[in-house]
Amino acid sequence: ISEMSEKYNIDKDKLIDLFNASIKKKMPTLEQLKPLITPLCAMVELLYLESIMKADQNKDTRTDSIFNNLMLYLVENYNRDIKMDEISNALHYSKSYLSHLFFEKTKMTIMSYVTKLRISKAKDLLANFQFSVSDIAFQVGYNDANYFTNTFIKHTGVSPTQYRKMIRNNQLLENAKPI
Numbered sequence: 001i002s003e004m005s006e007k008y009n010i011d012k013d014k015l016i017d018l019f020n021a022s023i024k025k026k027m028p029t030l031e032q033l034k035p036l037i038t039p040l041c042a043m044v045e046l047l048y049l050e051s052i053m054k055a056d057q058n059k060d061t062r063t064d065s066i067f068n069n070l071m072l073y074l075v076e077n078y079n080r081d082i083k084m085d086e087i088s089n090a091l092h093y094s095k096s097y098l099s100h101l102f103f104e105k106t107k108m109t110i111m112s113y114v115t116k117l118r119i120s121k122a123k124d125l126l127a128n129f130q131f132s133v134s135d136i137a138f139q140v141g142y143n144d145a146n147y148f149t150n151t152f153i154k155h156t157g158v159s160p161t162q163y164r165k166m167i168r169n170n171q172l173l174e175n176a177k178p179i
Contacts, residue, residue, distance in 0.1 A: 066091070067105050070098055074110070078117040079141040084110065118142070119155045126164045133160045 001019060005012040069091055074082075087110065088095045102110045118140040125136045137148035137160075152160050 063101060066093065066098075067101055070102060070110075074114055074117065078114050078121070079139060081141060081143065082114065114141075115151060115155070119152060122148070122152060122160065123156075123163065126160055127167050129164070129168075133164075136160065 001015045002012060004010065005015055070087070073087060073090055084095045084099070088098060091098065099110060102108075102113070106113060108116075122136050122140045125131055125139060126133075131139070133149065134145040137143075137145040140148070142148035142151070149159055152158075152163070156163060158166065
């Protein structure tokens with residue numbers, strides 16, 4: 001009131017009297033307020049819950065977008081020697097955050113997923129028969145064919161050469177004519 005009095009050059013006492021008069025006229029009684037309290041509390045609670053839900057939806061949308069970008073990056077780059085630093089720099093999020101988000105969504109580590117992608121692609125390439133095991137190792141991101149073979153055995157239970165023989169035998173069986 002003091003600021004308004006000075007700003008608009010109005011008598012301060014006159015403003016105080018006007019303010020007090022307006023409060024007395026507009027102020028409802030306690031009996032008038034009682035029936036409104038419960039519905040107003042319910043409305044405030046609903047507004048609060050709605051704001052929380054919207055915040056959760058925005059967070060889910062944002063994390064889904066980050067996760068999708070991470071998956072796309074991994075699918076496009078699994079065949080290179082990628083490191084967490086590189087992934088972090090490319091996506092502009094910390095290694096820790098990306099690792100946590102990925103594990104939360106997939107229950108596996110990022111590098112485990114990269115290995116899974118590599119083994120899956122290697123299986124496809126082994127069915128082609130035109131590439132050597134060393135060539136396939138290099139194509140799916142391994143610089144060492146022996147390491148690739150060991151990793152392949154660990155994940156499939158058979159060596160790449162054995163896997164290729166199994167495919168060849170199945171193809172022969174599928175192509176065989178009934179007697």
